[in-house]
Amino acid sequence: xQMITAPELAAWLADDTRAxxxxxxxxEPWEFDHCRIEGSVLMPMNTIPxxxxxxxxxxxxxxxxxxxxxxxxxxxxxxxxxxxKMTNLTGGxxxxxxxxxxxxxxx
Numbered sequence: 001x002q003m004i005t006a007p008e009l010a011a012w013l014a015d016d017t018r019a020x021x022x023x024x025x026x027x028e029p030w031e032f033d034h035c036r037i038e039g040s041v042l043m044p045m046n047t048i049p050x051x052x053x054x055x056x057x058x059x060x061x062x063x064x065x066x067x068x069x070x071x072x073x074x075x076x077x078x079x080x081x082x083x084x085k086m087t088n089l090t091g092g093x094x095x096x097x098x099x100x101x102x103x104x105x106x107x
Contacts, residue, residue, distance in 0.1 A: 001075050001076065001079055001086045001087065001088060002086070002087040002088070003087070003088050003090050004062065004087050004088070004089055004090065005089075005090055005091065005095065005099070006089065006091055006095040006096040006098075006099040006100045007099050007100060009037075009062060009089055009096070009100075010096075010100045013039075019060065020039070020060075021059070021060035021061060021062045021087065022041060022055070022056070022059050022060065022061045022062070023037055023039055023040040023041060023062050023064060024040075024041055024043055024055070024061050024062065024063050024064065024071075024074070025037070025040040025041065025042050025043070025064045025065070025093075026043060026044060026045040026048065026063055026064065026065050026070050026071050026074045027042070027044065027045075027064070027065050027066060027070070027093070028044055029042065029044065031066060031093075031107070034105055034107055035093060035097065035104050035105045035106070035107070036093070037064065037093065037096060040064060043055075045065070045070050045073070045074055048074055048077060048078070049077075052078070052081060055078070055083070057082050057083050057084070058084070058085070059085065060085045060087070061075075061078065061083065061085060061086055061087065062087045062088070062089055063075040063078075063086065063087070063088050063089065064089045064092060064093060064096075065089075065092045065093070066092045066093055066094055066107075067091065067092040067094055067095075068088060068089060068090045068091055068092040068095070069092075071088050071089060071092060072088045075087070075088045094106060
């Protein structure tokens, strides 16, 4: 599993020569409604086992949560289940709000 910082993810998303990853937000719906990275897909952590078939095993997936702990667990779970291109956003959405998008709501 790879780790990525918010500025590194922002650079990846801005790079038109690089395929965009799936931004898998594993927070709860109320958290996602409060703030999110544009283009993120909400799949709360507790729904991942039941919805694993909704994800492409070959896709580049960046897991996102509030600070990076839940997403790390989800990325590890997906790796154990055959996903090979997993990345965790260290610092989570909070890191994104602090380091990339100062207008984003924090909680």
